[in-house]
Amino acid sequence: MRAIFYIDGFNFYHARLRKNRQFRWLNVHALAQALATADDPNTTIDLVNFYTAYVSGKIDPAAVGKQQAYLAALKSTGAIAIHSGNFTISNRWVKLVHPPMAKPDGYVWPQPYPEFVYVATPQEKGTDVKLGVHLVRDAFQNAFDVAYVLTNDTDLVEPIRIATEELGKTVVVVAPVLPQQANRPVPAPSLTKVASRVAYITDADLAAAQFADPLPRDKMKPLTKPADWV
Template identity: 40%
Template sequence: MNTIVYVDGFNLYYRALKGSPHKWLNLQALCEASLPKHCKIVGINFYTARISSRVDPSSPRDQHIYLKALQTIPGLQQHFGSFRVTDLFMYLDQPVVFRPAVEKLPDPAPRYARVVKSEEKGSDVNLGVHLVRDAFQGKFEHAAVITNDTDLVEPLRIVTEDAKLPVTLLTPTDQTAKSLRNVATYVRRIRNYLGVSQFPNPVVTPDGIVLAKPENW
């Protein structure tokens, strides 16, 4: 069964990879391990955004190395949204709690604080649009989607109910959103396959570039 896989990169990272030793993840190996043998993977679409050094100075370099490693996977395409970092005032939960703890709070306690807010924009929209487009253009017989983002409920529903094509939800968390489970044809958890689906270290590209796994990964 010809299968295209759609990967919500940020959701995968925050739900399954952050804080784990499995960030050097080979998506092709993961999909082959977690999908049934009759699924022939004919394409992998990876949706992400280039992150800002304001969040972590080393993060853009680490991400760049990983994106280069992903490019060695045949048939994988990368699709980029945008990563926005803004300074804005936000209302503080009351009573105010600081981390690390502050022995004595000002009186009266502040109600607003200026914060740095990071947002990834566009990836889920791109994934949903591409999933629906590919379904109606007959590009796959079966789709697999790695996400736990409920913004993707409607695209999955359109594919399964309107296009009448099966969709496997490859969930990156043990607490799968019920609304996603309700519209997916099948649900499979991927956590148990992360450790056995790592790139070799280093990865050598076809043109001889050596990509070493980032040290803090």
């Protein structure tokens, strides 16, 4: 059984890893291997695709170095293809919720509260398009027997539908978060409808797939997990 993984890194981070720092030093190839062999011990993983966007230091200067360390860890496996998009920072007016919340915690908003505020909004661009295009291309080329798509992004419904319904491929949608950890159905019902089946990742799965810290590299300085990823 030939398997290819397509991991929506941005969606996975915000759904599962943003509030679970202890799992961020994640070897996604090891995770993919565990998920695939749990379904079929004879499965071989031909490729793990990891889709991400390079973060901007305009909002969090430290984020750039942390991401670079993590991407270097992924590259060190020699078994993960990284596909990058971009973040754009756009300034726009948005409606303020009442009562408003802010960081740092404890900040007190003066009253009366404004109706609108001018904010810098980071937006990820390009990765979901690449993921969808690669999935459909690989399905047309018969590059896999089963595809695993780790996402809860409904923008990917149509490429998954094409792969399953029009090309007869098996596509497993892997939910980035467990149902009991979400306040809505996961995966989204529209993704569940087009998927061949659904899989979930437990905290134990994430804990078992962590990189070593420090992570040795051949003829290069070992990589160290960011200090606050605990």
